[in-house]
Amino acid sequence: MIRLFDTIHGEVRELQLRDAAKVSMYVCGPTVYDLPHLGHGRFTLVWDVARRWFTFQGLDVTFVSNITDIDDNIINRANREGTTEEDVANTYENHWWDAMRSIGVARPNEVPHATQYVDGMVTLISEFLEKDIAYSCSDGIYFDVSRVPDYGLLAGQPLDSLRAGARIEANDEKRSPLDFALWKNAKSGEPSWPAPFGDGRPGWHTECVVMSLGLLGDGFDLHCGGFDLKFPHHENERAQAVASGRAFAKHWSHNGWVMVGEEKMSKSLGNFTSLTDLLEKTDARAYRLLVLRSHYRSPIEVSPATIADAERGLERLDSFARRFNLPYLAGDSLEVKSNFTFEGLSADLLAQVCAQLDDDLNTPLAVAALFDALSEANSLADSGDEFSALALASSVNALFGSMGLSLLASSDEVDETSKALVSARDTARSEKNWAEADRLRDELVNLGWVVEDSPSGTQIHK
């Protein structure tokens, strides 16, 4: 039984699956007009972990995440750079997938692009116009939120109080300041699509409803995204589904944001760091470990200090992998490995991790249990019980792998020169020629190796 915090009910509750053996989940993806930033990294990591965990549990997961490839920001950038919207979208979508590959986020089963679903959006908007749920203004078609009785469910506030807080805007044609654009009328120099109610392009909120329902069907299981998407984006998606009489997501889950200093990292504050920058100087697995070590609903601070902290934790894990020569598991592949088996895993450890991850994806506790098991495996090995130690170590490796974190024993080819130095040093040590042994170690260190002694002789790694 998987339990997750549900935004609408404001509590952790059991994930009720439409089909007992399957999970259908939709995660709002990026608008591709700039490099992916740390916030994108966090939400993709969080939901990647959830997906991998569901898969590990034997559930058949359909994971859909969109690409918004038409939007004001894309148009602005294209104009600024004298290129086309398509070019901008393609360029940044490529950057997106590069970054996803780097942080080991598995590719969704489906990646709908907004521009491919315009027909469906036009149909939906026509339906709303006929029912007077939508109305026309001079700049586009708007959705009348008063037609949805429980509007405000995700915001956690009733319509009236939302209206009271709404900012004054220039468009006084709207029936309510909360009404949102379903369709923006064509302007010269902007891409547009034909529609019976006037050529134009879709509004952001319309895209996701059409794509999620289109690919996952009515009453799909889980809709996820960052906290800041609750309102208005998710509220408005839901409003449209409700207004069209269709059952929407049964469960809503939102991840916490990334903090920079004391503030949320956001576009309006301009304080975002690109994932690309981070990955240039950091082992991507450190970011995953950092994400796993805090709860997905809490804000996390991503700074050079917290990243460095995670990197040192990772060194310990890799050192563990080296000691037991553990295989590299989940990896950078965009496939979700579902071929882990429970067979051979330490039953105690498995039970602990299951209990923790099934309870609102409590990765910090799962990670703590794995670090405990790591110490235990080391102790067993120190005491000479290699067999038990290796079994436990393999379990630790598999369970980190189930969360998409791969321990890395070694990736370094040892060149002939270094091999000779290692062997010379072992000879010197066997002759108790410490001065020579130390000199050879220094030489290896100068070549960039970390040198460690083991019962079987000198071991080196980068």
Added chain:
RNA sequence: GGCGGCGUGGCCGAGCGGUUAGGCAGGGGCCUGCAAAGCCCCGUACUCCGGUUCGAAUCCGGACGCCGCCUCCA
């Protein structure tokens, strides 16, 4: 103004009424020719003020501080 969240040891970060979170850093010890890795031990924390309780970091009330959403944002 409305709504939501947070305040934990040097740092990060769990915790949902009583029992060791965990990581990183630091100190001591074991092991080791030395170093590294590993193992063991150690800090004994919970913003403040009241209250409930045999017992509160954990529940209730209040104060202070911080953050977010209500506008594009993951």
